[in-house]
Amino acid sequence: MADTVLYEVSDGLATITLNRPEAMNALNIATKVALREAVRSAAEDDAVRAVLLTAAGERAFCVGQDLKEHIGLLAQDRETGSGQTMSTVKEHYNPVVRAIAGMPKPVVAGVNGVAAGAGFGLALAADYRVVADTAAFNTSFAGVALTADSGMSWTLPRVVGPGRAADLLLFPRSIKAQEAYELGIANRLVPVGELHAEAEKVARALAEGPTVAYAAIKEAVAYGFSHTLSETLDKEDELQTRAGSSEDHVIAVQAFVNKEKPKYLGR
Numbered sequence: 301m302a303d304t305v306l307y308e309v310s311d312g313l314a315t316i317t318l319n320r321p322e323a324m325n326a327l328n329i330a331t332k333v334a335l336r337e338a339v340r341s342a343a344e345d346d347a348v349r350a351v352l353l354t355a356a357g358e359r360a361f362c363v364g365q366d367l368k369e370h371i372g373l374l375a376q377d378r379e380t381g382s383g384q385t386m387s388t389v390k391e392h393y394n395p396v397v398r399a400i401a402g403m404p405k406p407v408v409a410g411v412n413g414v415a416a417g418a419g420f421g422l423a424l425a426a427d428y429r430v431v432a433d434t435a436a437f438n439t440s441f442a443g444v445a446l447t448a449d450s451g452m453s454w455t456l457p458r459v460v461g462p463g464r465a466a467d468l469l470l471f472p473r474s475i476k477a478q479e480a481y482e483l484g485i486a487n488r489l490v491p492v493g494e495l496h497a498e499a500e501k502v503a504r505a506l507a508e509g510p511t512v513a514y515a516a517i518k519e520a521v522a523y524g525f526s527h528t529l530s531e532t533l534d535k536e537d538e539l540q541t542r543a544g545s546s547e548d549h550v551i552a553v554q555a556f557v558n559k560e561k562p563k564y565l566g567r
Contacts, residue, residue, distance in 0.1 A: 305334035306356075307341065312349035312507040312566065314342040315500070321357030326366035327418060332392035339396055343403035349566045350507035350514075353400070353426060354410035354499055358492055361409075364417025364440060364450075389449045393418055397451040400425040401522070404515035406506045410499025412492065416440045421450025424459060424485070427518060428506075430499040431486035437475040439468050458525060459484050510548040511566035516540070 306317040316338045318325040327335070342351045355361045365388075400407050400422070409426035417440035423429055439456070441448050448456070448469055457465040460483045468475070480486040490498045506514065516539040524532045543549060548564045555562035 304328075304331040305338050307338045309342075309345065309348060311504070312347065313352060313500075313504050314338075314345065314348040314350070315352045315354070315503075316342065318353075318355040318362055321355070321359065323366065324360035324414065325355045325357070325362040325419070326368075327362065327364060327392075328366040328369045329388070329392075331366075332388065332396070336392055336396050336399075339399040339403075343399045343405075348405060349509075349511045350405055350503050351400075351403070351407040352410060352499060352503035353407060353422065354496065355412055358413055358432070358434070360413040360419070361411045361415040361435065362419025362422060363414055364419045364421075367444070393421070393450045397421065397425045401451065401455075404518070405511060406503075406514050406518065408499055408503040408506065410495055410503075411435045411437075411486070412495050414438070418450040421448075421452040421455070424455035425451050428487050428502065429485065430488045430490060430495065430502055431477055431480060432492035432495040433477045433489055434492045435477045435480070435486075437480050437485055439472045441472070442470060443472045508564060510543075510546070510552065510562075510564050512546040512548055513543045516543045 304318070304320050306315075306319050308315045316335070318331065318335070320326060320331060339351070342348050406428065407426040409423040409429045411423050411429055411431040412435065413432065414436050415423045416438040420437050420439060423437070439448065439452065441452075447453075452469075456468065460468070464483065475483070475485065477486060477489055481489045488498070488502070520532075520536060520539050523535045527535070547567050548562075551564060552562045
């Protein structure tokens with residue numbers, strides 16, 4: 301993978317780090333390709349039980365599309381008539397978000413600074429967001445005459461409600477960390493100096509947990525948003541049967557009876 305995205309697996313935790321701090325971790329093509337491969341690797345690796353998505357530096361988690369590269373690509377499109385620039389949504393953003401949201405393991409976003417545009421979308425695609433108290437979020441898209449991508453038209457209304465989402469998308473502004481916490485965008489708010497340690501702590505706790513149950517919880521929550529109560533009850537039955545047949549469930553029950561802390565195997 302490119303050095304703009306770092307990938308490391310340790311004790312069941314895959315850490316993916318956006319590594320362009322000098323560019324506020326903006327997403328140029330090389331970074332998007334590397335990020336896509338990193339999240340796919342984490343999703344497909346059975347040794348990975350949780351994922352931490354974070355970024356280098358303190359100024360920015362990710363400010364979205366690298367507009368300096370983007371404007372040059374738009375000029376090429378106008379010259380050639382190819383219209384290839386916006387294919388990045390299909391080729392990069394969509395596969396990344398599908399992998400984050402769809403993998404059967406929890407993903408934690410450690411948001412160390414500004415998360416704007418697709419950077420905001422990446423954070424929302426994660427299952428849990430640990431956010432520095434100096435961070436801020438901005439939808440940004442309408443400010444450059446674009447619509448939402450990176451899944452934000454799906455994720456943002458589910459986090460803050462459709463009315464608030466429409467306001468934030470139509471009138472982009474900086475959402476400071478405290479407001480983000482109050483809106484439910486941030487699950488946990490910590491001092492910036494403690495962000496990386498706290499985000500890793502949360503992610504490692506999930507990596508040591510009952511992986512099959514976490515996968516079922518993640519699937520159930522996503523399913524319930526777009527199905528009826530009756531359909532969701534059937535899905536819960538299916539998923540609970542799966543979780544109940546896992547080794548981790550037996551371990552958890554035995555540990556409870558013995559008044560011990562369970563040591564999960566992730567299966």
